[in-house]
Amino acid sequence: xxxxxxxxxxxxxxxxxxxxxxxxxxxxxxxxxxxxxxxxxxxxxxxxxxxxxxxxxxxxxxxxxxxxxxxxxxxxxxxxxxxxxxxxxxxxxxxxxxxxxxxxxxxxxxxxxxx
Amino acid sequence: xxxxxxxxxxxxxxxxxxxxxxxxxxxxxxxxxxxxxxxxxxxxxxxxxxxxxxxxxxxxxxxxxxxxxxxxxxxxxxxxxxxxxxxxxxxxxxxxxxxxxxxxxxxxxxxxxxx
Numbered sequence: 660x661x662x663x664x665x666x667x668x669x670x671x672x673x674x675x676x677x678x679x680x681x682x683x684x685x686x687x688x689x690x691x692x693x694x695x696x697x698x699x700x701x702x703x704x705x706x707x708x709x710x711x712x713x714x715x716x717x718x719x720x721x722x723x724x725x726x727x728x729x730x731x732x733x734x735x736x737x738x739x740x741x742x743x744x745x746x747x748x749x750x751x752x753x754x755x756x757x758x759x760x761x762x763x764x765x766x767x768x769x770x771x772x773x774x
Numbered sequence: 775x776x777x778x779x780x781x782x783x784x785x786x787x788x789x790x791x792x793x794x795x796x797x798x799x800x801x802x803x804x805x806x807x808x809x810x811x812x813x814x815x816x817x818x819x820x821x822x823x824x825x826x827x828x829x830x831x832x833x834x835x836x837x838x839x840x841x842x843x844x845x846x847x848x849x850x851x852x853x854x855x856x857x858x859x860x861x862x863x864x865x866x867x868x869x870x871x872x873x874x875x876x877x878x879x880x881x882x883x884x885x886x887x888x889x
Contacts, residue, residue, distance in 0.1 A: 690875060692877070694879075699783075699881060700881060701778075701780075701865060701879040701880055701881040701882050702865065702879040703879070704876055704877065704878075707875065707876065709875050717876060747817070749819065751819070761807050761824075761869055762809070762821050762824060763809075763811070763819070763821070763877065765818065765819035765820070767817065767818055768817045768818075
């Protein structure tokens with residue numbers, strides 16, 4: 660049981676480049692989300708999805724794009740990377756509606772550096 | 775909008791002692807969930823404990839327990855018999871049960887357990 664798999668674990672980009680952080684889960688979770696973690700700021704929600712074909716914005720969506728074509732995958736796209744997007748990114752999922760739901764299962768994180 | 779505040783950026787405790795981490799939140803909702811997540815140096819986020827707001831009884835998980843004061847909007851985490859493996863960043867989180875499906879995290883408390 661792999662849980663939530665994020666790739667890549669580390670990435671260095673130049674300003675203006677684009678890239679996609681991949682997230683896949685094998686638990687049939689309806690809810691998937693992306694967070695960024697910055698020192699002193701905790702985790703901030705970027706985008707989330709409550710099912711295939713449904714996405715919505717979180718606290719800090721600007722500069723990021725998401726899609727949810729399948730239940731398993733929820734990629735995060737950086738359209739034109741900026742140094743302010745240097746951060747550690749976490750993907751997390753949960754069962755949305757079942758009893759005992761709402762507990763997030765996190766991926767291992769992706770450290771992104773934008774030069 | 776909901777907010778979560780963790781006023782202790784760093785704490786330390788001697789091995790085998792007890793420590794309490796503070797968390798306060800602000801919401802006008804009546805039904806919600808509260809969580810404590812742990813992030814050890816490995817960076818992997820894992821659930822420590824969860825509390826449903828409609829339950830008056832405080833949640834416990836082995837050495838971890840919470841003091842949930844709904845009227846005061848306080849949700850502290852007590853770690854008993856602290857172990858070296860408890861060294862981690864601890865995040866308090868809030869999620870309301872209606873409307874948008876968003877988690878709000880605090881800024882975290884870095885706990886160091888001393889041998």
